[in-house]
Amino acid sequence: xGRTRKRSTLANRxxxxxxxxxxxxxxxxxVNTYASAGEGWSWSGQENEQTQTKNAGAEISxxxxxxxxxxxxxxxxxxxxxxxxxxxKMDSQITDAYKQFADQKEEIERDxxxxxxxxxxxxxxxxxxxxxxxxxxxxxxxxxxxxxxSLAQCSLRGDDNADxxxxxxxxxxxxxxxxxxxxxxxxxxxxxxxxxxxxxxQGNDDGxxxxQGNGGGQAGNGPEAADFVDIQSVQxxxxxxxxxxxxxxxxxxxxxxxxxxxxxxxxxxxxxxxVSNGAHHMHDYVGNQANDAFASDDDLANGDxxxxxxxxxxxxxxxxxxxxxxxxxxxxxxxxxGKDQNVGEIQTPSEVTLNFVxxxxxxxxxxxxxxxxITGDAKAFVNGDANANASWSCTGFEDRQLKDKYPICPxxxxxxxxxxxxxxxxxxxxxxxxxxxxxxxxDENGNCGNGFQAIPQLVQRIVYDVPxxxxxxVDSFPEQLHKPITDHGDFxxxxxxNLMNKVVNCINNGQKCQ
Numbered sequence: 001x002g003r004t005r006k007r008s009t010l011a012n013r014x015x016x017x018x019x020x021x022x023x024x025x026x027x028x029x030x031v032n033t034y035a036s037a038g039e040g041w042s043w044s045g046q047e048n049e050q051t052q053t054k055n056a057g058a059e060i061s062x063x064x065x066x067x068x069x070x071x072x073x074x075x076x077x078x079x080x081x082x083x084x085x086x087x088x089k090m091d092s093q094i095t096d097a098y099k100q101f102a103d104q105k106e107e108i109e110r111d112x113x114x115x116x117x118x119x120x121x122x123x124x125x126x127x128x129x130x131x132x133x134x135x136x137x138x139x140x141x142x143x144x145x146x147x148x149x150s151l152a153q154c155s156l157r158g159d160d161n162a163d164x165x166x167x168x169x170x171x172x173x174x175x176x177x178x179x180x181x182x183x184x185x186x187x188x189x190x191x192x193x194x195x196x197x198x199x200x201x202q203g204n205d206d207g208x209x210x211x212q213g214n215g216g217g218q219a220g221n222g223p224e225a226a227d228f229v230d231i232q233s234v235q236x237x238x239x240x241x242x243x244x245x246x247x248x249x250x251x252x253x254x255x256x257x258x259x260x261x262x263x264x265x266x267x268x269x270x271x272x273x274x275v276s277n278g279a280h281h282m283h284d285y286v287g288n289q290a291n292d293a294f295a296s297d298d299d300l301a302n303g304d305x306x307x308x309x310x311x312x313x314x315x316x317x318x319x320x321x322x323x324x325x326x327x328x329x330x331x332x333x334x335x336x337x338g339k340d341q342n343v344g345e346i347q348t349p350s351e352v353t354l355n356f357v358x359x360x361x362x363x364x365x366x367x368x369x370x371x372x373x374i375t376g377d378a379k380a381f382v383n384g385d386a387n388a389n390a391s392w393s394c395t396g397f398e399d400r401q402l403k404d405k406y407p408i409c410p411x412x413x414x415x416x417x418x419x420x421x422x423x424x425x426x427x428x429x430x431x432x433x434x435x436x437x438x439x440x441x442x443d444e445n446g447n448c449g450n451g452f453q454a455i456p457q458l459v460q461r462i463v464y465d466v467p468x469x470x471x472x473x474v475d476s477f478p479e480q481l482h483k484p485i486t487d488h489g490d491f492x493x494x495x496x497x498n499l500m501n502k503v504v505n506c507i508n509n510g511q512k513c514q
């Protein structure tokens with residue numbers, strides 16, 4: 001894509017504010033609601049046996065597959081390209097199955113056996129073959145993983161939090177919401193999600209997505225009315241660890257712009273290197289301009305950067321945020337965009353701040369060059385909240401953070417996305433098989449676990465000027481239904497040695513530098 005979207009115009013603000021939902025009496029009222037709130041079914045296949053479970057007030061809305069990557073702990077270097085390729089292929093298999101499900105949803109509701117025969121069984125066969133190839137690849141030069149075949153079976157499930165609609169303004173404290181993501185911060189039932197039966201026609205009078213089978217959102221697969229909450233109804237919930245003697249109180253800010261030049265792609269070089277459209281959703285990029293699926297460390301080291309300090313060639317990327325205003329983007333017919341049910345007008349942030357901060361109980365050590373960190377979970381809606389870590393809020397209300405809701409901000413306030421990245425490193429690896437275990441979060445007091453050492457913590461804040469009300473969503477894998485809990489950020493450290501030393505010294509000496 002070559003176009004950068006400007007911040008929303010007054011006309012767009014009027015379109016979205018009038019077409020979506022209205023706020024009244026402290027709650028959300030849908031202008032148009034789903035025509036039927038009847039009973040739905042969910043299916044969970046065990047081998048070839050179908051289990052049907054009646055869910056009152058719920059409708060099947062997505063495909064739920066176990067995350068195979070989380071159970072792969074060791075991958076020999078020789079096997080990594082093949083393993084990463086197969087994992088990316090499994091994501092594509094789910095995407096294709098979800099599209100088939102969405103196209104046949106009405107038929108499936110009439111004939112439950114169709115889901116098993118036409119979607120779940122073929123998907124299981126494909127996943128079984130990919131898992132076998134992964135095990136063979138790892139086994140050629142290491143110990144093959146055990147038990148992965150049990151993860152082949154997927155199920156259909158509902159976005160079935162209908163019973164909790166009256167509680168959508170409650171349980172927002174999320175266990176303080178800002179403890180660096182150690183517990184995912186969810187008080188609600190992640191497997192329940194939000195009610196699929198509201199918000200089906202959020203301003204889509206132009207016919208985009210109204211009848212595409214899943215309700216809600218311009219693409220027909222979310223977001224829903226229940227994915228939003230009035231920030232003014234949320235109680236302050238942010239707590240910070242107490243600073244102690246021996247801690248590192250400084251900070252270093254790097255200014256890399258807001259992606260004004262419009263660098264977007266649906267790749268993810270960390271989790272799916274060498275695979276085009278490995279993310280199945282579009283990313284914003286700031287910093288390194290060489291980042292795509294095929295970028296090597298050398299490519300990143302030699303790439304241009306949007307950062308003012310040219311010693312920082314790091315890459316910072318995250319899913320784009322789109323305005324659900326009925327306007328098509330240039331990627332409406334492209335991978336990662338409309339082909340993956342990510343539609344609407346991409347919003348350029350009004351502000352992006354990238355700060356590296358210290359540890360409340362210890363000094364920090366330098367990050368290794370090309371360290372890769374993913375924070376949050378792009379599949380948290382079906383995976384559960386264990387790795388969910390993005391926070392949502394509004395300017396003027398940032399002592400109130402949300403993880404499983406988008407905020408409705410009052411007039412004059414802007415939407416804020418925040419990411420606190422892992423701040424403990426194992427001292428050896430720049431990546432790991434599941435892209436998580438080489439880094440970790442500090443505990444609630446700021447201590448790193450055994451064998452881990454404190455590193456500068458990236459704190460990323462992205463601000464958007466969007467219309468008040470529930471008219472926006474982040475890009476996601478199609479089956480994740482644009483849920484706010486799936487938000488995530490990616491970072492590859494490409495600081496040069498001198499600048500990284502400056503960062504460490506600045507933080508450890510209690511200074512504020514840039």
